[in-house]
Amino acid sequence: MNKKVITLIGVLVLLVVIGGVIYFTTRDNTQSNENPNQENNNQVTNDNEENNNEEEGEDNNTTSTGNRVLILYFSMSGNTETVAEFIHEEVGGDLVKLETEKTYSSDYNDLLDEAQEEQRNNARPALKTTINLDNYDVIFLGYPNWWGDMPMPIYTLLDEYDFSGKIIAPFVTSGGSGFSNTLSEIRNAEPNANVTEGLSISGSSASSSRNRVNTWVEELGF
Numbered sequence: 001m002n003k004k005v006i007t008l009i010g011v012l013v014l015l016v017v018i019g020g021v022i023y024f025t026t027r028d029n030t031q032s033n034e035n036p037n038q039e040n041n042n043q044v045t046n047d048n049e050e051n052n053n054e055e056e057g058e059d060n061n062t063t064s065t066g067n068r069v070l071i072l073y074f075s076m077s078g079n080t081e082t083v084a085e086f087i088h089e090e091v092g093g094d095l096v097k098l099e100t101e102k103t104y105s106s107d108y109n110d111l112l113d114e115a116q117e118e119q120r121n122n123a124r125p126a127l128k129t130t131i132n133l134d135n136y137d138v139i140f141l142g143y144p145n146w147w148g149d150m151p152m153p154i155y156t157l158l159d160e161y162d163f164s165g166k167i168i169a170p171f172v173t174s175g176g177s178g179f180s181n182t183l184s185e186i187r188n189a190e191p192n193a194n195v196t197e198g199l200s201i202s203g204s205s206a207s208s209s210r211n212r213v214n215t216w217v218e219e220l221g222f
């Protein structure tokens with residue numbers, strides 16, 4: 001009888017120990033998965049205590065990573081806009097279309113000439129859009145490839161605003177040229193910004209780029 005009781009207690013103790021081991025092992029794994037990006041230095045991290053988004057929804061441009069995000073894009077025929085919207089849906093933050101004072105031609109051939117002329121003149125088309133960069137830590141910056149370069153309004157933007165200390169995550173849509181030399185152009189114009197790896201999408205596949213967008217923003221730490 002006593003033996004049976006002792007055996008029973010022994011079994012119970014064993015069960016409790018096994019249960020405890022399983023509980024703590026599972027808990028540790030869950031915790032280490034909470035921020036899988038912590039060890040990757042190329043990623044966007046939240047090192048600004050003030051930006052911790054403890055009260056969710058209080059600040060619309062603050063994302064789940066605690067970064068204040070602006071998705072700023074220039075787009076004429078909508079491809080870059082589509083990609084910008086995918087980023088916005090995935091990351092959150094503020095979505096702003098960069099608009100110019102002037103209206104670009106809606107005729108494609110005329111637009112080609114107009115854009116080429118602006119490049120030749122190293123023009124700085126005036127911006128209608130104003131932004132307050134103080135409100136942001138991370139700026140997703142999107143544009144179409146125009147003649148192997150950025151549309152000149154992006155140069156106006158980089159001239160007029162100081163992105164020092166900000167993270168710039170560039171994305172481009174194109175007919176196949178990708179970024180051309182534009183990542184270097186951004187780095188040259190904003191030497192004190194941290195320019196991340198960019199995302200290049202072909203214009204014709206912009207509408208089916210959601211998965212690539214999601215992978216990219218995940219790699220950036222969002």
Ligand SMILES: Cc1cc2nc3c(=O)[nH]c(=O)nc-3n(C[C@H](O)[C@H](O)[C@H](O)COP(=O)(O)O)c2cc1C
Nearest residue numbers: 075076077078079080144147148174175176177203
């Ligand atoms: C003025 C102009 C110049 C362009 N130059 C290039 C080019 O050099 N290389 C390229 O791959 N695509 C070029 N394209 C195609 C655009 O980059 C592509 O269609 C882009 O997705 C358009 O973006 P959007 O719809 O956001 O305006 C050009 C388009 C325009 C209107």
